[in-house]
Amino acid sequence: MQTKTALETKNLQVLYGEKHVAHDINLKFPQNQITALIGASGSGKSTVLRSLNRMNDDFATVKGEINFHGVNINQPKVNVYRVRQQIGMVFQQPTPFPMSIYENVIYGLRLTGEKDRRVLDQRVEESLRQAALWDEVRDQLKASALALSGGQQQRLCIARTLAVRPEIILMDEPTSALDPVSTSQIEDTLVQLKKHLTIIMVTHNMQQASRSADWTAFMHQGHLIEFDKTDTIFMNPHEQKTADYLSGKFG
Amino acid sequence: MEDLKKRLTQPSIESKQEWFGKLISYLAMILIGGLVGIILIFLTLKGIALFKDNGVGVWHFLSGTDWQPSHHHYGALPMIVTSFSVTVLSGIIALPLALIVAIAITEMLPERVYQYLQPLIELLVGIPSVVYGYLGLTIIVPYLRQVFGGTGFGILAATCVLFLMILPTMTSMTIDSFRAVPQKYRQASIGLGATRWQTISRVIIPSAKNGVLTAMVFGMARAFGEALAVQMVIGNTTVIPKGLMESSATLTSVLTTGIGNTVMGTASNNALWSLALILLVMSLAFNLLMRLSSKKGAR
Numbered sequence: 001m002q003t004k005t006a007l008e009t010k011n012l013q014v015l016y017g018e019k020h021v022a023h024d025i026n027l028k029f030p031q032n033q034i035t036a037l038i039g040a041s042g043s044g045k046s047t048v049l050r051s052l053n054r055m056n057d058d059f060a061t062v063k064g065e066i067n068f069h070g071v072n073i074n075q076p077k078v079n080v081y082r083v084r085q086q087i088g089m090v091f092q093q094p095t096p097f098p099m100s101i102y103e104n105v106i107y108g109l110r111l112t113g114e115k116d117r118r119v120l121d122q123r124v125e126e127s128l129r130q131a132a133l134w135d136e137v138r139d140q141l142k143a144s145a146l147a148l149s150g151g152q153q154q155r156l157c158i159a160r161t162l163a164v165r166p167e168i169i170l171m172d173e174p175t176s177a178l179d180p181v182s183t184s185q186i187e188d189t190l191v192q193l194k195k196h197l198t199i200i201m202v203t204h205n206m207q208q209a210s211r212s213a214d215w216t217a218f219m220h221q222g223h224l225i226e227f228d229k230t231d232t233i234f235m236n237p238h239e240q241k242t243a244d245y246l247s248g249k250f251g
Numbered sequence: 252m253e254d255l256k257k258r259l260t261q262p263s264i265e266s267k268q269e270w271f272g273k274l275i276s277y278l279a280m281i282l283i284g285g286l287v288g289i290i291l292i293f294l295t296l297k298g299i300a301l302f303k304d305n306g307v308g309v310w311h312f313l314s315g316t317d318w319q320p321s322h323h324h325y326g327a328l329p330m331i332v333t334s335f336s337v338t339v340l341s342g343i344i345a346l347p348l349a350l351i352v353a354i355a356i357t358e359m360l361p362e363r364v365y366q367y368l369q370p371l372i373e374l375l376v377g378i379p380s381v382v383y384g385y386l387g388l389t390i391i392v393p394y395l396r397q398v399f400g401g402t403g404f405g406i407l408a409a410t411c412v413l414f415l416m417i418l419p420t421m422t423s424m425t426i427d428s429f430r431a432v433p434q435k436y437r438q439a440s441i442g443l444g445a446t447r448w449q450t451i452s453r454v455i456i457p458s459a460k461n462g463v464l465t466a467m468v469f470g471m472a473r474a475f476g477e478a479l480a481v482q483m484v485i486g487n488t489t490v491i492p493k494g495l496m497e498s499s500a501t502l503t504s505v506l507t508t509g510i511g512n513t514v515m516g517t518a519s520n521n522a523l524w525s526l527a528l529i530l531l532v533m534s535l536a537f538n539l540l541m542r543l544s545s546k547k548g549a550r
Contacts, residue, residue: 055442081444089442095435098458107453108443157439164444 006198012064036213053087086162094153108164116211131159151182263334298528318489318520341413375419384480402541417470428462472537476504
Protein backbone atom coordinates (compact mmCIF):
# COMPACT_ATOMS: atom_id res chain seq x y z
CA MET A 1 0.00 0.00 0.00
CA GLN A 2 1.33 3.38 -0.98
CA THR A 3 -0.82 5.60 1.22
CA LYS A 4 -0.21 6.18 4.92
CA THR A 5 -2.16 4.11 7.40
CA ALA A 6 -4.55 5.95 9.70
CA LEU A 7 -5.56 3.00 11.82
CA GLU A 8 -4.41 -0.58 11.96
CA THR A 9 -5.87 -3.67 13.59
CA LYS A 10 -3.69 -6.65 14.47
CA ASN A 11 -5.32 -9.98 15.26
CA LEU A 12 -8.45 -8.23 16.42
CA GLN A 13 -10.93 -10.62 18.02
CA VAL A 14 -14.32 -9.80 19.47
CA LEU A 15 -16.30 -12.07 21.77
CA TYR A 16 -19.78 -11.66 23.17
CA GLY A 17 -19.48 -13.85 26.23
CA GLU A 18 -18.34 -17.19 24.79
CA LYS A 19 -19.43 -16.36 21.28
CA HIS A 20 -16.69 -15.44 18.86
CA VAL A 21 -18.08 -12.82 16.50
CA ALA A 22 -14.85 -11.63 14.90
CA HIS A 23 -11.68 -13.67 14.32
CA ASP A 24 -8.18 -12.37 13.65
CA ILE A 25 -9.06 -9.22 11.79
CA ASN A 26 -5.96 -7.61 10.27
CA LEU A 27 -6.75 -4.37 8.53
CA LYS A 28 -4.84 -1.23 7.61
CA PHE A 29 -7.18 1.66 7.00
CA PRO A 30 -5.51 4.11 4.61
CA GLN A 31 -5.39 7.77 5.53
CA ASN A 32 -7.68 10.25 3.75
CA GLN A 33 -9.57 7.46 2.08
CA ILE A 34 -13.01 5.95 2.50
CA THR A 35 -12.98 2.29 3.47
CA ALA A 36 -16.20 0.31 3.30
CA LEU A 37 -16.86 -2.77 5.40
CA ILE A 38 -19.35 -5.01 3.62
CA GLY A 39 -20.83 -8.40 4.37
CA ALA A 40 -24.08 -10.11 5.24
CA SER A 41 -25.98 -9.41 8.45
CA GLY A 42 -24.17 -11.08 11.33
CA SER A 43 -20.82 -11.08 9.55
CA GLY A 44 -19.33 -9.04 12.38
CA LYS A 45 -18.63 -5.85 10.46
CA SER A 46 -20.57 -3.52 12.80
CA THR A 47 -18.98 -5.23 15.78
CA VAL A 48 -15.52 -4.62 14.37
CA LEU A 49 -16.39 -1.00 13.57
CA ARG A 50 -17.65 -0.32 17.09
CA SER A 51 -14.55 -1.86 18.59
CA LEU A 52 -12.33 0.61 16.75
CA ASN A 53 -13.16 3.48 19.12
CA ARG A 54 -13.87 1.28 22.13
CA MET A 55 -17.66 1.59 21.92
CA ASN A 56 -17.89 -2.13 22.64
CA ASP A 57 -16.22 -1.87 26.03
CA ASP A 58 -19.43 -2.51 27.96
CA PHE A 59 -20.77 -5.28 25.77
CA ALA A 60 -17.94 -7.41 24.48
CA THR A 61 -14.41 -8.63 25.01
CA VAL A 62 -12.06 -7.18 22.43
CA LYS A 63 -8.63 -8.79 22.04
CA GLY A 64 -5.74 -7.86 19.82
CA GLU A 65 -4.21 -4.55 18.88
CA ILE A 66 -5.71 -1.38 17.44
CA ASN A 67 -2.84 0.90 16.52
CA PHE A 68 -3.42 4.62 16.18
CA HIS A 69 -0.36 6.84 15.76
CA GLY A 70 1.77 4.01 17.05
CA VAL A 71 -0.28 3.59 20.23
CA ASN A 72 -2.28 0.47 20.88
CA ILE A 73 -5.57 1.99 21.93
CA ASN A 74 -7.03 -1.35 22.89
CA GLN A 75 -5.50 -1.49 26.35
CA PRO A 76 -6.96 -0.59 29.73
CA LYS A 77 -4.76 2.40 30.51
CA VAL A 78 -5.83 4.26 27.38
CA ASN A 79 -8.15 7.25 27.92
CA VAL A 80 -11.21 6.15 25.97
CA TYR A 81 -12.75 9.63 26.05
CA ARG A 82 -9.76 11.09 24.22
CA VAL A 83 -9.79 8.16 21.81
CA ARG A 84 -13.41 8.84 20.93
CA GLN A 85 -12.64 12.51 20.32
CA GLN A 86 -10.04 11.46 17.76
CA ILE A 87 -12.09 8.61 16.32
CA GLY A 88 -15.69 9.80 16.08
CA MET A 89 -18.80 7.80 15.36
CA VAL A 90 -21.94 8.38 13.30
CA PHE A 91 -24.81 5.96 13.80
CA GLN A 92 -27.39 4.33 11.58
CA GLN A 93 -30.29 6.32 13.02
CA PRO A 94 -29.84 10.09 13.13
CA THR A 95 -29.36 10.89 16.83
CA PRO A 96 -29.71 14.64 17.34
CA PHE A 97 -30.12 15.57 21.00
CA PRO A 98 -33.31 17.42 21.96
CA MET A 99 -31.61 20.81 21.95
CA SER A 100 -30.91 23.53 19.44
CA ILE A 101 -28.91 22.92 16.26
CA TYR A 102 -26.12 25.10 17.65
CA GLU A 103 -25.95 23.23 20.96
CA ASN A 104 -25.94 19.90 19.15
CA VAL A 105 -22.93 20.85 17.05
CA ILE A 106 -20.85 22.11 19.98
CA TYR A 107 -21.79 19.24 22.29
CA GLY A 108 -18.41 17.57 21.95
CA LEU A 109 -16.54 20.87 22.37
CA ARG A 110 -18.46 21.70 25.52
CA LEU A 111 -17.37 18.34 26.94
CA THR A 112 -13.77 19.45 26.64
CA GLY A 113 -14.62 22.65 28.54
CA GLU A 114 -14.44 25.07 25.60
CA LYS A 115 -16.32 28.25 26.54
CA ASP A 116 -15.01 30.94 24.19
CA ARG A 117 -17.98 32.13 22.12
CA ARG A 118 -15.85 32.98 19.10
CA VAL A 119 -14.28 29.54 19.00
CA LEU A 120 -17.69 27.91 19.34
CA ASP A 121 -19.33 30.11 16.70
CA GLN A 122 -16.48 29.55 14.31
CA ARG A 123 -16.51 25.79 14.86
CA VAL A 124 -20.28 25.58 14.34
CA GLU A 125 -20.01 27.27 10.96
CA GLU A 126 -16.96 25.25 9.95
CA SER A 127 -18.54 21.92 10.87
CA LEU A 128 -21.91 22.68 9.35
CA ARG A 129 -20.21 23.81 6.12
CA GLN A 130 -18.16 20.62 6.01
CA ALA A 131 -21.32 18.59 6.49
CA ALA A 132 -23.03 20.60 3.71
CA LEU A 133 -25.77 21.77 6.06
CA TRP A 134 -24.76 25.39 6.70
CA ASP A 135 -26.78 26.99 3.92
CA GLU A 136 -29.94 25.22 5.02
CA VAL A 137 -29.76 26.02 8.74
CA ARG A 138 -27.67 29.20 9.07
CA ASP A 139 -30.76 31.26 9.96
CA GLN A 140 -32.19 28.80 12.46
CA LEU A 141 -29.25 27.72 14.58
CA LYS A 142 -31.28 28.31 17.73
CA ALA A 143 -34.17 26.15 16.52
CA SER A 144 -34.65 22.62 17.82
CA ALA A 145 -32.64 20.01 15.96
CA LEU A 146 -35.61 17.65 16.13
CA ALA A 147 -37.50 19.83 13.63
CA LEU A 148 -35.01 18.97 10.85
CA SER A 149 -35.70 16.30 8.24
CA GLY A 150 -34.08 12.87 8.59
CA GLY A 151 -31.34 13.65 6.05
CA GLN A 152 -30.61 17.01 7.67
CA GLN A 153 -30.50 15.37 11.09
CA GLN A 154 -27.93 12.87 9.88
CA ARG A 155 -25.79 15.64 8.37
CA LEU A 156 -26.14 17.48 11.69
CA CYS A 157 -24.81 14.38 13.45
CA ILE A 158 -21.89 14.32 11.02
CA ALA A 159 -21.25 18.01 11.77
CA ARG A 160 -21.44 17.26 15.49
CA THR A 161 -18.80 14.58 15.08
CA LEU A 162 -16.64 16.88 12.92
CA ALA A 163 -16.80 19.71 15.45
CA VAL A 164 -14.20 18.09 17.70
CA ARG A 165 -11.93 17.73 14.64
CA PRO A 166 -11.40 13.98 14.73
CA GLU A 167 -8.90 12.27 12.47
CA ILE A 168 -11.13 9.32 11.75
CA ILE A 169 -14.90 8.99 11.49
CA LEU A 170 -16.60 5.61 11.89
CA MET A 171 -19.97 5.30 10.24
CA ASP A 172 -22.42 2.51 10.92
CA GLU A 173 -24.74 2.34 7.90
CA PRO A 174 -25.10 6.11 7.92
CA THR A 175 -27.69 6.29 5.16
CA SER A 176 -29.79 3.18 5.61
CA ALA A 177 -32.56 5.15 7.35
CA LEU A 178 -32.62 7.87 4.68
CA ASP A 179 -34.28 8.43 1.31
CA PRO A 180 -32.23 8.29 -1.94
CA VAL A 181 -31.85 12.07 -2.24
CA SER A 182 -30.51 12.47 1.29
CA THR A 183 -28.31 9.42 0.72
CA SER A 184 -26.60 10.90 -2.31
CA GLN A 185 -26.15 14.23 -0.51
CA ILE A 186 -24.37 12.44 2.31
CA GLU A 187 -22.24 10.42 -0.09
CA ASP A 188 -21.16 13.67 -1.79
CA THR A 189 -20.36 15.07 1.64
CA LEU A 190 -18.20 12.06 2.49
CA VAL A 191 -16.15 12.45 -0.68
CA GLN A 192 -15.51 16.09 0.29
CA LEU A 193 -14.63 15.13 3.84
CA LYS A 194 -11.94 12.63 2.99
CA LYS A 195 -9.62 15.52 2.12
CA HIS A 196 -9.39 16.22 5.86
CA LEU A 197 -9.94 12.86 7.47
CA THR A 198 -10.26 9.13 7.17
CA ILE A 199 -13.65 7.48 6.90
CA ILE A 200 -14.49 3.90 7.81
CA MET A 201 -18.03 2.92 6.93
CA VAL A 202 -20.19 -0.14 7.36
CA THR A 203 -22.75 -0.45 4.59
CA HIS A 204 -25.32 -2.91 3.31
CA ASN A 205 -25.68 -0.95 0.13
CA MET A 206 -23.34 -2.36 -2.54
CA GLN A 207 -23.85 0.62 -4.84
CA GLN A 208 -22.87 2.90 -2.01
CA ALA A 209 -19.67 0.97 -1.43
CA SER A 210 -18.79 0.96 -5.11
CA ARG A 211 -19.71 4.63 -5.55
CA SER A 212 -17.99 6.23 -2.63
CA ALA A 213 -15.44 3.87 -1.09
CA ASP A 214 -11.80 3.76 -2.19
CA TRP A 215 -11.15 0.53 -0.34
CA THR A 216 -13.49 -2.30 0.55
CA ALA A 217 -13.20 -5.06 3.11
CA PHE A 218 -15.48 -8.06 2.78
CA MET A 219 -16.35 -9.96 5.93
CA HIS A 220 -18.11 -13.27 6.26
CA GLN A 221 -19.12 -15.06 9.47
CA GLY A 222 -16.64 -13.17 11.59
CA HIS A 223 -13.71 -13.57 9.22
CA LEU A 224 -12.11 -11.00 6.99
CA ILE A 225 -12.25 -12.62 3.55
CA GLU A 226 -10.76 -9.97 1.35
CA PHE A 227 -9.51 -6.40 1.59
CA ASP A 228 -8.47 -4.45 -1.47
CA LYS A 229 -9.19 -1.44 -3.63
CA THR A 230 -12.92 -1.15 -4.24
CA ASP A 231 -12.48 -1.60 -8.01
CA THR A 232 -10.59 -4.83 -7.49
CA ILE A 233 -13.14 -6.20 -5.04
CA PHE A 234 -16.06 -5.44 -7.30
CA MET A 235 -14.45 -6.29 -10.68
CA ASN A 236 -11.85 -8.98 -9.98
CA PRO A 237 -12.29 -10.43 -6.54
CA HIS A 238 -9.65 -12.99 -5.64
CA GLU A 239 -11.87 -15.02 -3.37
CA GLN A 240 -14.78 -17.10 -4.57
CA LYS A 241 -16.82 -16.10 -1.49
CA THR A 242 -16.51 -12.42 -2.35
CA ALA A 243 -17.67 -13.05 -5.89
CA ASP A 244 -20.58 -15.16 -4.64
CA TYR A 245 -21.67 -12.48 -2.17
CA LEU A 246 -21.47 -9.68 -4.72
CA SER A 247 -23.47 -11.66 -7.25
CA GLY A 248 -26.14 -12.38 -4.66
CA LYS A 249 -25.56 -16.08 -4.18
CA PHE A 250 -25.83 -15.61 -0.41
CA GLY A 251 -26.27 -12.74 1.98
CA MET B 252 -77.62 -9.48 -7.20
CA GLU B 253 -80.49 -8.06 -5.18
CA ASP B 254 -79.35 -10.20 -2.28
CA LEU B 255 -75.82 -8.80 -2.29
CA LYS B 256 -77.13 -5.24 -2.47
CA LYS B 257 -79.22 -5.93 0.62
CA ARG B 258 -76.30 -7.44 2.49
CA LEU B 259 -74.08 -4.49 1.70
CA THR B 260 -76.50 -1.85 2.92
CA GLN B 261 -78.28 -3.44 5.86
CA PRO B 262 -77.00 -3.62 9.44
CA SER B 263 -75.42 -6.88 10.52
CA ILE B 264 -74.30 -8.43 13.80
CA GLU B 265 -70.93 -6.67 13.45
CA SER B 266 -72.39 -3.23 12.86
CA LYS B 267 -74.78 -3.68 15.79
CA GLN B 268 -71.89 -4.72 18.03
CA GLU B 269 -69.98 -1.65 16.96
CA TRP B 270 -72.97 0.55 17.69
CA PHE B 271 -73.56 -1.09 21.07
CA GLY B 272 -69.89 -0.68 22.03
CA LYS B 273 -69.98 3.00 21.16
CA LEU B 274 -73.13 3.46 23.21
CA ILE B 275 -71.54 1.89 26.29
CA SER B 276 -68.38 3.98 25.98
CA TYR B 277 -70.34 7.20 25.58
CA LEU B 278 -72.53 6.37 28.57
CA ALA B 279 -69.44 5.66 30.68
CA MET B 280 -67.91 8.94 29.61
CA ILE B 281 -71.09 10.85 30.46
CA LEU B 282 -71.22 9.15 33.86
CA ILE B 283 -67.63 10.05 34.74
CA GLY B 284 -67.89 13.57 33.36
CA GLY B 285 -71.19 14.02 35.18
CA LEU B 286 -69.73 12.83 38.47
CA VAL B 287 -66.83 15.26 38.23
CA GLY B 288 -69.23 18.04 37.34
CA ILE B 289 -71.51 17.24 40.26
CA ILE B 290 -68.61 17.15 42.72
CA LEU B 291 -67.40 20.51 41.45
CA ILE B 292 -70.84 22.09 41.69
CA PHE B 293 -71.60 20.57 45.09
CA LEU B 294 -68.29 21.58 46.63
CA THR B 295 -68.50 25.07 45.19
CA LEU B 296 -72.02 25.60 46.49
CA LYS B 297 -71.18 24.24 49.95
CA GLY B 298 -67.87 26.07 49.95
CA ILE B 299 -69.31 29.51 49.29
CA ALA B 300 -72.13 29.07 51.79
CA LEU B 301 -69.91 30.43 54.55
CA PHE B 302 -69.45 33.68 52.65
CA LYS B 303 -73.02 33.93 51.37
CA ASP B 304 -75.11 32.75 54.33
CA ASN B 305 -72.88 33.39 57.32
CA GLY B 306 -71.52 36.73 56.20
CA VAL B 307 -67.82 35.91 56.50
CA GLY B 308 -65.68 37.86 54.05
CA VAL B 309 -63.60 35.86 51.55
CA TRP B 310 -60.51 37.92 52.23
CA HIS B 311 -61.04 37.67 55.95
CA PHE B 312 -61.29 33.88 55.58
CA LEU B 313 -58.13 33.59 53.48
CA SER B 314 -55.98 36.00 55.50
CA GLY B 315 -57.32 35.55 59.00
CA THR B 316 -55.04 33.77 61.43
CA ASP B 317 -57.56 32.89 64.08
CA TRP B 318 -59.41 29.62 63.59
CA GLN B 319 -62.03 29.06 66.29
CA PRO B 320 -65.27 27.97 64.62
CA SER B 321 -67.02 27.68 68.00
CA HIS B 322 -66.34 31.38 68.58
CA HIS B 323 -67.05 32.35 64.98
CA HIS B 324 -63.47 33.06 64.07
CA TYR B 325 -62.80 31.68 60.61
CA GLY B 326 -59.22 32.50 59.65
CA ALA B 327 -57.83 29.77 57.40
CA LEU B 328 -54.35 31.20 56.81
CA PRO B 329 -52.57 28.93 59.35
CA MET B 330 -53.82 25.82 57.57
CA ILE B 331 -53.01 27.21 54.14
CA VAL B 332 -49.48 28.11 55.22
CA THR B 333 -48.93 24.74 56.89
CA SER B 334 -50.32 22.76 53.95
CA PHE B 335 -47.96 24.52 51.57
CA SER B 336 -44.99 24.26 53.93
CA VAL B 337 -45.18 20.51 54.45
CA THR B 338 -45.92 19.93 50.77
CA VAL B 339 -43.06 22.01 49.44
CA LEU B 340 -40.61 20.79 52.08
CA SER B 341 -41.34 17.12 51.47
CA GLY B 342 -41.21 17.67 47.68
CA ILE B 343 -37.87 19.46 47.87
CA ILE B 344 -36.33 16.76 50.07
CA ALA B 345 -37.74 13.92 47.97
CA LEU B 346 -36.69 15.27 44.58
CA PRO B 347 -32.90 14.87 44.85
CA LEU B 348 -33.30 11.43 46.39
CA ALA B 349 -35.68 10.32 43.66
CA LEU B 350 -33.23 11.67 41.08
CA ILE B 351 -30.24 9.88 42.59
CA VAL B 352 -32.05 6.57 42.89
CA ALA B 353 -33.38 6.89 39.34
CA ILE B 354 -29.94 7.70 37.94
CA ALA B 355 -28.37 4.80 39.79
CA ILE B 356 -31.02 2.34 38.65
CA THR B 357 -31.31 3.38 35.02
CA GLU B 358 -27.78 4.50 34.22
CA MET B 359 -25.38 2.63 36.46
CA LEU B 360 -26.72 -0.60 37.88
CA PRO B 361 -27.45 -3.63 35.73
CA GLU B 362 -30.95 -4.13 34.33
CA ARG B 363 -31.50 -6.93 36.84
CA VAL B 364 -31.55 -4.45 39.74
CA TYR B 365 -34.36 -2.53 38.04
CA GLN B 366 -36.34 -5.72 37.58
CA TYR B 367 -36.11 -6.50 41.29
CA LEU B 368 -36.57 -2.95 42.56
CA GLN B 369 -39.47 -1.84 40.38
CA PRO B 370 -42.05 -4.22 41.96
CA LEU B 371 -40.73 -3.26 45.39
CA ILE B 372 -41.16 0.45 44.69
CA GLU B 373 -44.64 -0.16 43.33
CA LEU B 374 -45.45 -2.06 46.50
CA LEU B 375 -44.39 0.96 48.55
CA VAL B 376 -46.59 3.19 46.39
CA GLY B 377 -49.57 1.03 47.27
CA ILE B 378 -49.14 1.04 51.06
CA PRO B 379 -52.11 2.80 52.71
CA SER B 380 -51.26 6.19 54.15
CA VAL B 381 -52.37 5.18 57.65
CA VAL B 382 -49.37 2.85 57.75
CA TYR B 383 -47.04 5.73 57.02
CA GLY B 384 -48.83 7.74 59.69
CA TYR B 385 -48.39 4.92 62.16
CA LEU B 386 -44.69 4.70 61.35
CA GLY B 387 -44.48 8.42 61.96
CA LEU B 388 -46.33 8.16 65.24
CA THR B 389 -44.28 5.28 66.63
CA ILE B 390 -40.82 6.00 65.21
CA ILE B 391 -40.40 9.51 63.83
CA VAL B 392 -42.26 11.49 66.53
CA PRO B 393 -40.45 9.81 69.48
CA TYR B 394 -37.13 10.22 67.68
CA LEU B 395 -37.72 13.92 67.03
CA ARG B 396 -38.79 14.35 70.63
CA GLN B 397 -35.51 12.83 71.75
CA VAL B 398 -33.35 14.90 69.46
CA PHE B 399 -35.06 18.30 69.49
CA GLY B 400 -37.15 18.14 72.67
CA GLY B 401 -40.77 19.29 72.84
CA THR B 402 -43.60 16.97 71.89
CA GLY B 403 -42.13 15.70 68.65
CA PHE B 404 -45.39 16.42 66.87
CA GLY B 405 -45.30 19.14 64.24
CA ILE B 406 -44.25 20.32 60.81
CA LEU B 407 -41.01 18.37 60.74
CA ALA B 408 -42.70 15.09 61.67
CA ALA B 409 -45.36 15.67 59.02
CA THR B 410 -42.71 16.52 56.44
CA CYS B 411 -40.82 13.31 57.23
CA VAL B 412 -43.95 11.17 56.93
CA LEU B 413 -45.01 12.83 53.68
CA PHE B 414 -41.48 12.52 52.34
CA LEU B 415 -41.53 8.78 52.99
CA MET B 416 -44.96 8.54 51.45
CA ILE B 417 -44.28 10.38 48.21
CA LEU B 418 -40.71 9.19 47.66
CA PRO B 419 -41.71 5.85 46.06
CA THR B 420 -44.19 7.54 43.73
CA MET B 421 -41.71 10.18 42.68
CA THR B 422 -38.89 7.67 42.28
CA SER B 423 -41.00 5.36 40.19
CA MET B 424 -42.11 8.18 37.90
CA THR B 425 -38.59 9.59 37.64
CA ILE B 426 -37.27 6.15 36.69
CA ASP B 427 -39.95 5.91 34.01
CA SER B 428 -39.00 9.26 32.54
CA PHE B 429 -35.30 8.30 32.49
CA ARG B 430 -36.07 5.02 30.82
CA ALA B 431 -38.07 6.90 28.20
CA VAL B 432 -34.88 8.68 27.07
CA PRO B 433 -33.90 6.89 23.85
CA GLN B 434 -30.88 4.60 24.14
CA LYS B 435 -29.43 6.23 21.02
CA TYR B 436 -28.86 9.50 22.93
CA ARG B 437 -26.57 7.66 25.34
CA GLN B 438 -24.71 5.96 22.48
CA ALA B 439 -24.32 9.21 20.56
CA SER B 440 -23.04 11.07 23.59
CA ILE B 441 -20.52 8.39 24.48
CA GLY B 442 -19.45 8.24 20.83
CA LEU B 443 -18.53 11.93 21.07
CA GLY B 444 -16.15 11.26 23.94
CA ALA B 445 -18.48 11.99 26.85
CA THR B 446 -18.04 10.27 30.18
CA ARG B 447 -21.03 8.61 31.78
CA TRP B 448 -21.50 11.54 34.15
CA GLN B 449 -21.33 14.06 31.28
CA THR B 450 -23.92 12.01 29.40
CA ILE B 451 -26.22 11.94 32.41
CA SER B 452 -25.94 15.62 33.25
CA ARG B 453 -25.90 17.04 29.73
CA VAL B 454 -28.25 14.79 27.78
CA ILE B 455 -30.28 12.47 29.95
CA ILE B 456 -31.43 14.83 32.70
CA PRO B 457 -32.33 17.63 30.24
CA SER B 458 -34.24 15.14 28.08
CA ALA B 459 -36.12 13.74 31.06
CA LYS B 460 -36.64 17.15 32.66
CA ASN B 461 -40.36 17.39 31.99
CA GLY B 462 -41.00 13.90 33.24
CA VAL B 463 -39.07 14.62 36.44
CA LEU B 464 -41.00 17.85 36.91
CA THR B 465 -44.27 15.98 36.45
CA ALA B 466 -43.13 13.41 39.02
CA MET B 467 -42.39 16.17 41.51
CA VAL B 468 -45.73 17.92 41.01
CA PHE B 469 -47.53 14.57 41.22
CA GLY B 470 -45.79 13.73 44.48
CA MET B 471 -46.53 17.17 45.89
CA ALA B 472 -50.18 16.93 44.86
CA ARG B 473 -50.37 13.67 46.79
CA ALA B 474 -48.69 15.25 49.82
CA PHE B 475 -51.01 18.24 49.67
CA GLY B 476 -54.10 16.06 49.70
CA GLU B 477 -52.96 13.60 52.35
CA ALA B 478 -55.07 13.88 55.51
CA LEU B 479 -54.76 10.89 57.76
CA ALA B 480 -51.01 10.37 57.96
CA VAL B 481 -50.49 14.09 58.54
CA GLN B 482 -53.19 14.33 61.16
CA MET B 483 -51.52 11.58 63.15
CA VAL B 484 -48.20 13.40 63.54
CA ILE B 485 -48.70 17.14 63.11
CA GLY B 486 -50.16 17.97 66.53
CA ASN B 487 -53.32 19.65 65.25
CA THR B 488 -53.17 23.17 66.60
CA THR B 489 -54.45 25.77 64.19
CA VAL B 490 -51.72 28.36 64.51
CA ILE B 491 -49.24 29.64 61.99
CA PRO B 492 -46.09 27.60 62.64
CA LYS B 493 -43.01 29.55 63.64
CA GLY B 494 -40.57 26.67 63.42
CA LEU B 495 -40.16 23.15 62.15
CA MET B 496 -40.92 21.63 65.55
CA GLU B 497 -44.12 23.65 66.07
CA SER B 498 -47.43 21.86 66.20
CA SER B 499 -49.74 22.93 63.43
CA ALA B 500 -52.57 21.70 61.21
CA THR B 501 -53.11 21.39 57.48
CA LEU B 502 -56.28 21.99 55.50
CA THR B 503 -56.88 18.27 55.28
CA SER B 504 -56.12 17.44 58.90
CA VAL B 505 -58.52 20.16 60.16
CA LEU B 506 -61.15 18.78 57.79
CA THR B 507 -60.87 15.20 59.00
CA THR B 508 -60.70 16.26 62.63
CA GLY B 509 -63.65 18.63 62.43
CA ILE B 510 -66.13 17.17 59.99
CA GLY B 511 -67.53 14.64 62.44
CA ASN B 512 -67.93 17.18 65.22
CA THR B 513 -70.05 19.76 63.42
CA VAL B 514 -73.68 19.82 62.36
CA MET B 515 -74.56 20.04 58.66
CA GLY B 516 -75.66 23.55 57.72
CA THR B 517 -74.09 25.39 60.66
CA ALA B 518 -71.45 28.02 60.13
CA SER B 519 -68.68 25.85 61.58
CA ASN B 520 -69.63 23.09 59.18
CA ASN B 521 -69.76 25.50 56.25
CA ALA B 522 -66.30 26.74 57.17
CA LEU B 523 -64.94 23.21 56.74
CA TRP B 524 -66.54 23.05 53.31
CA SER B 525 -64.79 26.25 52.42
CA LEU B 526 -61.50 24.60 53.37
CA ALA B 527 -62.43 21.71 51.09
CA LEU B 528 -63.06 24.17 48.30
CA ILE B 529 -59.54 25.59 48.70
CA LEU B 530 -58.21 22.03 48.53
CA LEU B 531 -60.16 21.37 45.36
CA VAL B 532 -58.92 24.54 43.69
CA MET B 533 -55.36 23.64 44.65
CA SER B 534 -55.68 20.10 43.31
CA LEU B 535 -56.97 21.52 40.05
CA ALA B 536 -54.00 23.88 39.98
CA PHE B 537 -51.60 20.97 40.57
CA ASN B 538 -53.31 19.04 37.78
CA LEU B 539 -52.99 21.96 35.42
CA LEU B 540 -49.31 22.33 36.31
CA MET B 541 -48.78 18.65 35.59
CA ARG B 542 -50.53 18.97 32.24
CA LEU B 543 -48.35 21.92 31.32
CA SER B 544 -45.10 20.27 32.31
CA SER B 545 -45.83 17.02 30.50
CA LYS B 546 -47.15 18.80 27.40
CA LYS B 547 -43.92 20.71 26.97
CA GLY B 548 -42.13 17.38 26.90
CA ALA B 549 -44.23 16.08 24.02
CA ARG B 550 -42.90 18.81 21.74
